[in-house]
Amino acid sequence: MMAGPPPGGPVTARAAGRQPAPPPDPIRARFAAHAPRAPAQNAPESDFLHVARFLDVEEMSALTPAQVLYDGASPPAILPCCDHYAGSEKLMRKSLALQAELGPVFDITLDCEDGAAVGQEAAHAQLVAELLGSAENRFGRVGVRIHDFSHPHWRDDVRIVLRAARAPAYVTLPKIASAADAAEMVAFIEGTRRELGLAQPIPVDVLVETHGALAQAAALAALPLVGTLSFGLMDFVSAHHGAIPDAAMRSPGQFDHPLVRRAKLEIAAACHAHGKTPSHNVTTEVRDMAVVAGDARRARDEFAFTRMWSIHPAQIRPIVAAFAPRTDEVALAAEILLAAQAADWGPTRHGDTLHDRASYRYYWSVLRRARATGQPVPAEAAPLFGPAAGDAR
Numbered sequence: 001m002m003a004g005p006p007p008g009g010p011v012t013a014r015a016a017g018r019q020p021a022p023p024p025d026p027i028r029a030r031f032a033a034h035a036p037r038a039p040a041q042n043a044p045e046s047d048f049l050h051v052a053r054f055l056d057v058e059e060m061s062a063l064t065p066a067q068v069l070y071d072g073a074s075p076p077a078i079l080p081c082c083d084h085y086a087g088s089e090k091l092m093r094k095s096l097a098l099q100a101e102l103g104p105v106f107d108i109t110l111d112c113e114d115g116a117a118v119g120q121e122a123a124h125a126q127l128v129a130e131l132l133g134s135a136e137n138r139f140g141r142v143g144v145r146i147h148d149f150s151h152p153h154w155r156d157d158v159r160i161v162l163r164a165a166r167a168p169a170y171v172t173l174p175k176i177a178s179a180a181d182a183a184e185m186v187a188f189i190e191g192t193r194r195e196l197g198l199a200q201p202i203p204v205d206v207l208v209e210t211h212g213a214l215a216q217a218a219a220l221a222a223l224p225l226v227g228t229l230s231f232g233l234m235d236f237v238s239a240h241h242g243a244i245p246d247a248a249m250r251s252p253g254q255f256d257h258p259l260v261r262r263a264k265l266e267i268a269a270a271c272h273a274h275g276k277t278p279s280h281n282v283t284t285e286v287r288d289m290a291v292v293a294g295d296a297r298r299a300r301d302e303f304a305f306t307r308m309w310s311i312h313p314a315q316i317r318p319i320v321a322a323f324a325p326r327t328d329e330v331a332l333a334a335e336i337l338l339a340a341q342a343a344d345w346g347p348t349r350h351g352d353t354l355h356d357r358a359s360y361r362y363y364w365s366v367l368r369r370a371r372a373t374g375q376p377v378p379a380e381a382a383p384l385f386g387p388a389a390g391d392a393r
Contacts, residue, residue: 064386065337065364068345069357076275077227078368080141081323082106083205083279084310087115089127096136098313104139105320105374106310111145112157113174121153125160133165143205144168148175149185162192162202170227172205175235177212179219186225203227205279209235214263217270226276229267230309233281236263250284251291255298268304279307286312296322306369324373325366333363333370334381341384 066075084106086095092115095108110131116124128144131137146157161168171189176182186204193202206213206220209232213220221229233254237244240259247253248260255261264280271278280299285291296319299305306323310316325333332350339348340360347356355363367384370377 062383063341063345064384065341065360066386069361069364075361075364075368077277078365078372079228079277079307080105080107081307081369081373082310082316082319083109083143083230083307084313084316085109085111085145085282087111092128092131093136094313096131096138096142098316099141100136100138102316103374104141105372106141106316107169108142109145109172110142110168112161113145113147113151116147121147122156122160125153125157129161129164132161132168137166140166141169143170143172145172145174148173149177149181150175154185155188158189158192162189162196162198167193167198167200167202170203170205172207172230174207174232175210176206176208176220177210179216179223182206182213182220182226183223186223190225201225205230207232208263208267209233210239214266217266218273221270221274221276228277228279228307229271230279231264231267231281233260236260251295251298254281254295255302261303264299264303264305272304277307278303278305279309280305282309282311283315284311286314289314289318293318293322320373323369324375325370327375329366330370330375330377333366334378334384336360336363337367337384338381 069075082105084095086092086108087110092108092110099106099108110128112121112125112128115128132142132144144157144161146161147154158171161171173182173185176185182204189202189204202225204223204226205228206223206226207230208214208217208220214236217229220226234249237246237249237260244257244259245253248257253260268278270276280296280303283292283295285295292315296308299308300323308319308323310319336348336350336355337360339350340346340355345357345360347354349355364384367377367381369375371385
């Protein structure tokens with residue numbers, strides 16, 4: 001029979017041979033905030049029957065990065081890292097066949113702007129709508145570039161392609177001159193979407209290729225339905241009327257000329273500030289894929305772009321490979337995040353390096369990008385994505 005408390009006060013947990021209770025965990029408290037408050041110490045025992053229990057250790061450890069690392073907000077979307085453009089029927093069908101072969105590791109943009117012959121805009125838009133709704137569109141990762149704001153057919157483009165049996169994954173707006181023009185186009189797309197009874201809003205990709213668009217890059221990125229800002233290098237250089245040499249339309253000049261560098265950096269910074277995707281311009285080289293791969297790596301590593309255009313099928317694989325995390329990066333990310341999960345997402349040490357939730361967010365993005373580019377993720381790290389495959393994206 002256990003002895004009662006000694007004279008002078010109750011037995012402490014340490015004196016009784018028990019470990020003291022750990023201090024309250026702030027993350028656990030955040031996820032238990034919806035539970036009723038515990039009754040006062042002297043409340044009747046029956047009152048405890050109405051108190052929701054707190055998460056136990058196993059439940060805490062099972063929390064995923066998406067649940068813990070963003071303070072209740074959604075992590076930024078990770079789109080396929082390659083956006084492949086096709087304008088003619090032959091090239092559009094060829095692109096869809098390649099996507100069926102490789103999987104949704106790249107998007108396809110069917111081009112109504114440069115793809116349509118003068119006077120054939122409606123017929124071309126109808127062809128695009130038919131391809132959107134066809135069995136060739138296996139993954140739903142096909143978007144459409146419509147005509148620009150000054151063109152009389154852009155609204156008809158929207159009406160036609162949104163009537164497709166399958167809605168476009170996104171709509172690209174070219175030659176935007178101001179945030180006001182973009183907002184008007186976005187509002188028309190959204191109004192048409194509602195009028196047609198489409199369930200989901202359609203993201204918009206804004207092409208930044210004019211002085212006006214670059215000056216308002218942050219305002220463009222802040223528009224709610226804008227998901228991507230894409231840099232239009234050729235039109236941007238041409239808009240300087242010879243003040244920027246044509247060497248800046250290709251490598252290495254496109255990465256070295258101060259005005260072009262500034263444009264790329266401002267676009268990327270605006271996107272990341274608003275949780276949007278910066279998409280890098282095309283590479284005009286279609287024979288030497290080492291040039292394409294090098295451009296993609298520089299866009300990713302030096303300018304923080306997470307997506308890049310392709311204009312030739314041979315460019316797709318090098319772009320996807322360049323944007324994909326390396327195998328050792330994926331393995332390191334998995335190790336760090338699994339250790340963090342085991343530590344209830346508190347600070348951890350990996351080798352000689354300390355980590356907390358700031359670095360956990362970085363390594364979580366590595367695993368998400370690995371999945372988006374078709375890279376294998378260690379099997380033991382699969383539960384980090386949650387029970388549904390959709391949680392990975």
